[in-house]
Amino acid sequence: MLLHIHPDNPQQRNINTVVESLRKGGVIIYPTDTIYGLGCDIYNTAAIERICRIKGIDPKKAQFSFICSDLSNLSDYAKSIDTPIFRILKRALPGPYTFILEASREVPKLLKTKKDTVGIRVPDHKITQMLVRELGHPIMSVSLPMQGDVEYYTDPEQMHDLFEKLVDIVIDSGPGNIVPSTVVDCTSGEPELIREGAGPWEGLFD
Known part of the structure; x- marks a missing residue:
């Protein structure tokens, strides 16, 4: 289904249609403040496996991101974050950044990397934020297969x-x-640039 949703004034009934699909194990292609993403419910194993097949990737080696609506649930999915790192997150988000943090026990095993980390993303996009709020927890996300x-x-x-x-x-x-988003690894306590994308690296720590 191709579903038109206004970016600035999303229709609630269309948001509900998407969320209902996610709850039933649906896979969606959705907009963010950078590129379109491929997403599903973080707790639906079958949907995650479907995305891995679409991407042609091994779930154990994949690098998934959690799309959150804000930072309020950060402690649910990431272990304790140092105050300086949290300040950076607060300054940068919502925005075009993915921050790699240590995963908490709440992160489904299938979505944890070998290093036990998780990528957290809070896009500055109304549709994405409404979807996550309506769903009640993050959306698992990867980029579309580039071809x-x-x-x-x-x-x-x-x-x-x-x-x-x-x-x-x-x-x-x-x-x-x-x-795509700028990826910053915060697991060592010192932010490290992994990929420079839409979010400026310079000035992030000023």
Whole structure:
């Protein structure tokens, strides 16, 4: 299904349709403040395995992100965070960053990396935040398989043409961006840049 949702004024009934699909084990393609993502409920093992098949990845080696609506539930999924690191997160989020933190016991085993870490993301995007709030917990997220030209992963109609038999819903909220989030590893206590993307690295600690 290709579902049009207004990016600035999302229709509640359409948000409910997506959340209902997620609760039933649905896989969605959805917008963020950077590129479109592939997502499902973090507690639905079958849906996670479906995403891994779509991406052609081994769940044990994959690097998943948790899409959160804000920082209020951070302590549920990440172990205690030093005050300086928390200040950085508070300054940067919502925004185009993924912060790698030590995973808590609440993180499903299938989603933990060998290093026992989790990527936390709070996109500055109304639809994403509404979906997570309505669902009641984070959405598990990965990037779309990168193939073909740029239009394929910025144009929801093309995404729908390619993935309609593999996913349940493609949300169309307009063209996506082509630059992914900036990834910062905070597990050592000192932030380390893993990938520079849409979020500026310079000035993050000022």
